[in-house]
Amino acid sequence: MADVLVLVDHVGGAVRKPVLEVLTLARRLGDPVAVVLGAGAGGAAGVLGEHGAVRVLVCEAPEVEESLVVGRVDALEAAFGALVDPVAVLVPSSGEGREVAARLAVRVGSGLLTDAVDVVGGEEGPVVTQSVFAAGFTAVSRVSRGVPVITVKPNSAPVEASAAAGAVEVLEVEFSGRPAARVVSRTPREASGRPELTEAAVVVSGGRGLGGAENFALVEALADSLGGAVGASRAAVDAGWYPHSQQVGQTGRSVSPQLYIAVGISGAIQHRAGMQTSKTIVAVNKDPEAPIFDLADYGVVGDLFTVLPQLTEDINHR
Ligand code: FAD
Numbered sequence: 001m002a003d004v005l006v007l008v009d010h011v012g013g014a015v016r017k018p019v020l021e022v023l024t025l026a027r028r029l030g031d032p033v034a035v036v037l038g039a040g041a042g043g044a045a046g047v048l049g050e051h052g053a054v055r056v057l058v059c060e061a062p063e064v065e066e067s068l069v070v071g072r073v074d075a076l077e078a079a080f081g082a083l084v085d086p087v088a089v090l091v092p093s094s095g096e097g098r099e100v101a102a103r104l105a106v107r108v109g110s111g112l113l114t115d116a117v118d119v120v121g122g123e124e125g126p127v128v129t130q131s132v133f134a135a136g137f138t139a140v141s142r143v144s145r146g147v148p149v150i151t152v153k154p155n156s157a158p159v160e161a162s163a164a165a166g167a168v169e170v171l172e173v174e175f176s177g178r179p180a181a182r183v184v185s186r187t188p189r190e191a192s193g194r195p196e197l198t199e200a201a202v203v204v205s206g207g208r209g210l211g212g213a214e215n216f217a218l219v220e221a222l223a224d225s226l227g228g229a230v231g232a233s234r235a236a237v238d239a240g241w242y243p244h245s246q247q248v249g250q251t252g253r254s255v256s257p258q259l260y261i262a263v264g265i266s267g268a269i270q271h272r273a274g275m276q277t278s279k280t281i282v283a284v285n286k287d288p289e290a291p292i293f294d295l296a297d298y299g300v301v302g303d304l305f306t307v308l309p310q311l312t313e314d315i316n317h318r
Contacts, residue, residue, distance in 0.1 A: 002030035002087035005079055006053070007072075007100065009092050010036060013043025017199050018092040018154040023051045025119045025157045029126055030087045032164070033057065035079035035171065037064045037072055042168065049166015051159070057082060059171040065186075067179030069096060073103040078173040080108055086147045088126050090119070093151040093254075094198070101151045110146030117156045117256065117277055126150065131277045153277070154199045155256040189245070195229050197246055202228030202259045205248050205275070206236055209264020209285065209304055213241035218308040219263055225315040231255065231275075233265045249274035264304050267292025284308065 004026040009016045019034075026032040034053040036044045038060065045056040057079045064071040080089065091101040093115050105112035118129040126148055130139045142148075197203065204226070206219040216230070223230045232242035234249055248255055250270040260278035265271060267283070267290055275281070276295060283296035284307050293299045300307050 002085045003033045003083040004030045004087055005076075005083055005089040006032050006034050007076060007089070007091040007097070008034050008036040008041075008044055008048065009094065009097065010038075010041070010044050013040035015044050015047050016092070016196075017159060018152070020047075020051050020159040021154065021157040022090045022092055022152050023048070023053065023162075024160045025152060026088075026090050027052045027162060028119070029121050030085075031055075033079070033083060035059075035076060037075050039065065045166055045168045049164055050161055052162040052164045053166050054164045056166050056168045057171040058168055059173050061173060061175070063173070063175040066182055068181050068183060069099050069103065070179045071175060072096075072100050073107065074175045075171060075173045076100060076104050077107050079171055080104065080147075082169075082171065088119075088147060089149045091149070091151045093153045098151050101149050105146075105149040108146060108149075110149050111143030112149045112151075113141055113143060114151045115254070116150050116152045119150060119152065136276075153254065153256050155201070155258065155279075192230075194223060195227070197229045197231060197248075198253055198255055200229035200255070201257050202226045202261075203231050203248070203255050203257045203275070203278070204228050204261040204263065205231030205233065205265060206242070206263050207233035207265030207271075208235040208239070210236060210241065211264075213239075215305075216242055218304070218312075222261065222263075222308055222312045222315075225312045226259070228257070228259070233268075233271050247274075262292050262296070263308065265292055266290050267295065284311075 031054045033055045034048045035057045041058045059075045091097045113128045116128045132139045204223040231248040237247045250273040254274045256277040258279045261282045263284045281296045282298045283292040284300045288301045
């Protein structure tokens, strides 16, 4: 079978959920070969083997983390060179993932497709589904040059266990030299105890309708009752009510959870761009004409200050 290279996103060997989703898609195309880079990379091998990786290429060289992305691209290119019959390279979508993927595509002369929400095998190569133009259209495409490099949005496939050899190999990398920018230190974001916004199965977002930063406590309480992450509209972020890291939309982050709850958000096109691929959308808004209701699967027309506490209490009692 053909090899499918999967770049593993991990923290000290703890594999992030989107990687396991990508492995589900990779198995549709061929034999997944995982490449794990950076400190603790070797610790990821077990779980990758349990989710279908036939080979796990490991590079713990410090050069990988000394530069912003160049070291990773060097290592990914070396891994690409170690494939037998490559059919695709799959990378979990993130700011860094897209940049690494794009640079690899240039180096190996391949076409690139970003933010796939589905990937299936095809006679002439993998067929990729993307949600484009502020999620107003669905594009189905195929790369026509080289081995396709594809980034995959979180929550695009289920995590499925599938035992494979997971044979660990040390990846030898010839680093391309002194990077233009060097990482001085890395500071992990303060842990909120909630799942990462782009990876969460449930996202509850608040907008201008909340009327103030203090009222985000209502959104946080509902998110916590569902084990979800908290998002915000740009209006709420611009007002200083919630951090920009949690902004959903065109100039924020793109989420695709199983359940998205929009609270006091009108549903502007720029907000939709970041959440329209959510599987189920619920809106709470006091204006029955709010555009968010055009796209919601379920809508509650009402005052959020009445609806949210009731909803949270009800969920907490289940
Ligand atoms: P509003 O549009 O003001 O809506 C507030 C809603 O709350 C209303 O529908 C109202 O009925 C409801 N409401 C009020 N009180 C209550 C209550 N008590 N109970 C229930 N409902 C209530 N926006 C983003 O979100 N993300 C982006 O990334 C983004 N990028 C942008 C990029 C560009 C280039 C531009 C021009 C705009 C961008 N915007 C973005 C802004 C976008 O156009 C909207 O202005 C913004 O999304 C509006 O936020 P909102 O829905 O919270 O506020």
